[in-house]
Amino acid sequence: xxxxxxxxxxxxxxxxxxxxxxxxxxxxxxxxxxxxxxxxxxxxxxxxxxxxxxxxxxxxxxxxxxxxxxxxxxxxxxxxxxxxxxxxxxxxxxxxxxxxxxxxxxxxxxxxxxxxxxxxxxxxxxxxxxxxxxxxxxxxxxxxxxxxxxxxxxxxxxxxxxxxxxxxxxxxxxxxxxxxxxxxxxxxxxxxxxxxxxxxxxxxxxxxxxxxxxxxxxxxxxxxxxxxxxxxxxxxxxxxxxxxxxxxxxxxxxxxxxxxxxxxxxxxxxxxxxxxxxxxxxxxxxxxxxxxxxxxxxxxxxxxxxxxxxxxxxxxxxxxxxxxxxxxxxxxxxxxxxxxxxxxxxxxxxxxxxxxxxxxxxxxxxxxxxxxxxxxxxxxxxxxxxxxxxxxxxxxxxxxxxxxxxxxxxxxxxxxxxxxxxxxxxxxxxxxxxxxxxxxxxxxxxxxxxxxxxxxxxxxxxxxxxxxxxxxxxxxxxxxxxxxxxxxxxxxxxxxxxxxxxxxxxxxxxxxx
Numbered sequence: 001x002x003x004x005x006x007x008x009x010x011x012x013x014x015x016x017x018x019x020x021x022x023x024x025x026x027x028x029x030x031x032x033x034x035x036x037x038x039x040x041x042x043x044x045x046x047x048x049x050x051x052x053x054x055x056x057x058x059x060x061x062x063x064x065x066x067x068x069x070x071x072x073x074x075x076x077x078x079x080x081x082x083x084x085x086x087x088x089x090x091x092x093x094x095x096x097x098x099x100x101x102x103x104x105x106x107x108x109x110x111x112x113x114x115x116x117x118x119x120x121x122x123x124x125x126x127x128x129x130x131x132x133x134x135x136x137x138x139x140x141x142x143x144x145x146x147x148x149x150x151x152x153x154x155x156x157x158x159x160x161x162x163x164x165x166x167x168x169x170x171x172x173x174x175x176x177x178x179x180x181x182x183x184x185x186x187x188x189x190x191x192x193x194x195x196x197x198x199x200x201x202x203x204x205x206x207x208x209x210x211x212x213x214x215x216x217x218x219x220x221x222x223x224x225x226x227x228x229x230x231x232x233x234x235x236x237x238x239x240x241x242x243x244x245x246x247x248x249x250x251x252x253x254x255x256x257x258x259x260x261x262x263x264x265x266x267x268x269x270x271x272x273x274x275x276x277x278x279x280x281x282x283x284x285x286x287x288x289x290x291x292x293x294x295x296x297x298x299x300x301x302x303x304x305x306x307x308x309x310x311x312x313x314x315x316x317x318x319x320x321x322x323x324x325x326x327x328x329x330x331x332x333x334x335x336x337x338x339x340x341x342x343x344x345x346x347x348x349x350x351x352x353x354x355x356x357x358x359x360x361x362x363x364x365x366x367x368x369x370x371x372x373x374x375x376x377x378x379x380x381x382x383x384x385x386x387x388x389x390x391x392x393x394x395x396x397x398x399x400x401x402x403x404x405x406x407x408x409x410x411x412x413x414x415x416x417x418x419x420x421x422x423x424x425x426x427x428x429x430x431x432x433x434x435x436x437x438x439x440x441x442x443x444x445x446x447x448x449x450x451x452x453x454x455x456x457x458x459x460x461x462x463x464x465x466x467x468x469x470x471x472x473x474x475x476x477x478x479x480x481x482x483x484x485x486x487x488x489x490x491x492x493x494x495x496x497x498x499x500x501x502x503x504x505x506x507x508x509x510x511x512x513x
Contacts, residue, residue: 008209008238008239009238009239009240010209010210010238010239010240010241013205013209013210013238017201017202017205017206020201021198021201021202024194024198025194025195025198028187028190028191028194028195029191031187031190031191032184032187032188032191034187035180035183035184035186035187036184038180038183038184039177039180039181039183039184041180042173042176042177042179042180043177043180045173045176046170046173046174046176046177049103049104049173050166050169050170050173051170052099052103053100053103053104053105053111053166053169054163054166054167054170056096056099056100056103057096057100057159057162057163057166058163059092059095059096059099060092060093060096060097060100060118060159060162061159061163062089062092063088063089063090063092063093063096064089064093064118064122064152064155064156064159065089066085066086066088066089066092067085067086067089067090067093067126068125068152068155069085069086070082070083070084070085070086070087070088070089071083071086071129071132071133071148073085074086074133075132075133075139075145078139083133086133093122097115097119100115101115110165110169111162111165111166111169114158114161114162114165115162117158117161117162118155118158118159118162120158121151121154121155121157121158122155122158124151124154125148125151125152125154125155128144128147128148128151129148132144132148209238210238210241213235213236213238213241214241216236217233217235217236217241217244217245217248220233220234220245221233221248224252229252229255229256229259230256232249232252233245233248233249233252234249235248301327302328305324305327305328306328308324309321309324309325309328312324353392354390354391354392355390355391355392355393356388356389356390357388357389357390357391357393358386358387358388359386359387359388359389359396359422359429359431360383360385360386361393362391362393362396362397362400363381363383363386363400363404363420365393365397365400365401366397366398366400366401366404367381367404369397369401370401370404370405370408373405373408373409374408377408377415377416378415378416379407379408379415379416379417379418380415380416380417380418381404381417381418381419381420382417382418382419382420383419383420383421384420384421384422386420386421386422386431387422387424387429387501389429389499389500390500391478391499392478395474395477395478396474396478398470398471398474399471399474399475399497400420400433402467402468402470402471403433403471403495404418404420404433405467406435406467406468406493407433407435407437407492407493410435410437410438410493414436416435416436416437417435417436418433418434418435419432419433419434419435420432420433421434424501425498426501427500427501427502428480428498428499428500428501429498429499429500429501430496430497430498431496431497431498431499432485432494432495432496433494433495433496434492434493434494435492435493435494436491436492437492437493438492440484440493448468448484449468449469449471449472449482471495471497475497475498475499478499478500479499479500480497480498480499480500481497481498482495482496482497482498483495483496483497484496
């Protein structure tokens with residue numbers, strides 16, 4: 001039985017249940033139809049046949065009594081009007097006989113035989129009294145009266161027998177009607193019980209075939225989800241539920257595989273994180289060494305080279321003085337490079353407080369730091385109404401200072417002009433720093449943001465090649481991005497960078513950082 005349940009689809013089970021219910025309901029409806037038909041037949045026979053026969057028999061009995069009354073009155077009074085009940089009775093008798101014949105009182109049946117006996121007795125009585133009711137007939141003798149009375153008693157007896165038989169038929173018809181009514185009642189009760197049984201059967205069948213397998217499968221899935229993901233899931237019951245269990249099991253296996261892969265990835269990430277923490281610790285140690293141990297020898301080298309340059313000025317030949325100048329310049333450039341590397345490494349490692357500040361104030365701070373460069377290069381910097389941003393002011397001031405400083409440094413033959421603008425783009429502010437300088441080729445758009453990447457020689461344009469790399473690190477630390485706009489179409493260079501426009505979201509990002 002279990003194998004059969006497992007092998008049948010839900011549609012077949014539902015079809016079987018529907019067919020069973022249909023057959024039983026049709027049987028119940030057929031039984032009810034038969035019962036109703038029997039009830040109708042019994043009612044029609046009792047009312048339309050037996051009832052009408054009894055009425056016709058009563059009419060016949062009344063007609064015979066009217067005839068007898070009319071004959072007796074005429075025999076006593078010898079008045080022609082006294083025969084009216086007789087003549088009316090004869091016509092009524094004929095009508096009653098016709099009705100009885102139409103209602104089944106034919107020869108060979110009980111009611112037909114009764115009618116024939118009544119008619120024979122009536123005919124004998126009518127033949128006897130016929131000579132006595134003619135106008136020329138003499139007075140009736142006592143013997144004729146006794147004979148007429150005797151014959152009419154025979155008529156009464158035949159009528160009584162007929163009435164008794166009709167009463168018996170009425171009782172039988174009523175009994176048949178009661179029986180048909182009881183049968184119909186029993187069939188209605190049977191139909192009601194059958195409908196209840198069908199609903200119970202349907203409920204139990206669906207519960208056994210569908211509900212219980214679904215609940216078992218759901219229980220296994222909950223157990224896997226809440227307690228033991230390694231427990232296999234198997235569906236039973238109809239084919240659809242077995243297939244569903246197989247799909248859930250396949251999904252469970254896939255989840256296990258993905259969890260195992262995630263665990264391996266987490267292990268690798270933990271290992272890489274540990275390595276990164278160790279690397280950061282080494283970097284911090286390097287920064288400490290660079291800020292203390294490396295700068296002290298460089299200061300000594302630079303100081304002593306400057307002393308040699310001052311003390312022996314004019315005593316050395318041109319080549320000797322050039323060597324000393326190279327040494328001093330190299331020591332200074334090394335100091336600048338170490339300081340820039342330290343600044344680059346500190347970005348984001350020790351986060352400061354993010355505050356809401358007008359971007360225009362940051363630009364003003366950068367211009368104050370670049371006051372000498374602006375004066376020497378006769379530069380001009382303008383900016384629109386800039387929005388408020390949530391940042392570390394010192395870091396964003398450094399971004400504006402680097403971008404504006406590069407514009408002042410890499411200017412053409414005309415005095416440098418720089419314009420700073422900001423536009424809203426969804427959840428971000430897009431800042432733009434445009435200049436009219438020598439510009440940057442599109443092929444170097446990514447290269448300029450790398451460490452120590454220079455597009456010109458140190459003799460043409462001084463610098464360490466770290467400024468734009470530091471700008472990118474600062475902008476990305478604040479949740480934005482920076483790029484060289486190669487499609488601006490204007491002369492010079494245009495750098496764009498984004499910052500979050502929602503100040504509260506910027507605070508959340510700072511907390512996450």
